[in-house]
Amino acid sequence: MGEGELKLLGMWASPYVIRVRIVLNQKGLKYEYFEEDLTNKSELLLKCNPIHKKVPVLIHNDRPICESSVILQYIDEAWSESGPSVLPTDPYEHAMARFWAVYIDDKMRSTLLGILGATTEEAKAVKITEAMSMLELLEEAFKKCSKGKPFFGGDTIGFLDVTLGSSLTWFKTIENLSEQKLLDETKFPELVEWAERFLSADCAKEVMPEVQKIEEYITVLKARSAAAAVASSK
DSSP states (O other): OOOSOEEEEEOTTOHHHHHHHHHHHHTTOOOEEEEOOTTSOOHHHHHHOTTTOOSOEEEETTEEEESHHHHHHHHHHHTTTSSSOSSOSSHHHHHHHHHHHHHIIIIIHHHHHHHHHOSSHHHHHHHHHHHHHHHHHHHHHHHHHHTTSSBTTBSSOOHHHHHHHTTHHHHHHHHHHHTOOOSOTTTOHHHHHHHHHHHHSHHHHTTOOOHHHHHHHHHHHHHHHHHHHHHHHO
16 A cells, blocks of 8 residues: 655645654655645645635655645554654543644644744733643643653654654744743753754755744734735725
8 A cells, every 4th residue: 555656735834744754754754745836726735625724734655635634644544654653552641632733733833833923012912821721731741641752753753743743843943033042951951852853864854944944934924914904904
């Protein structure tokens, strides 16, 4: 099942794409990468993901798989003998990894974007407080999931590691732009040490974007949003 041609449609700054690329690297799989312009989506993307029209999309032997969490599970099952397992084999640990991954994607992401989008200092402070509370929960989750080992997944990078780790560059970018330390080593020592290990892993280093590039990307997005608001008011 794990044989054949692999293609990945993605966008360089997307944490959802980054996590798929990290797992592909960790599994040692060769694939062809296609960078998408999300302001002018390709016919291939629209054909492969007609419902959501989003990246990432993994194409295996001309068959598309959409949504990052679905893609990660597919890779893990299709190439179960290549590299370490992504998802825990223990049913309870598997369930906990999925639970915290949903928490990160649903709650943490919106809070981080809320810090960037805050229009007043008061609104920003509220979102920063929310983010710190979430990181406190994730600090405890790491202790329980890792069981004293280097990663959420144990000895190797796993599902929960790539779910949170794929956003680490965004964390640093938001820290810079908001002038607020989020991953504070005095408050979250376990998470900070985990982040250093994650970012130093070869499978992650190859695909994690630079903070400066993310900052420039955010500047472009804000400029587009401002221009669109002006245009709609006329």
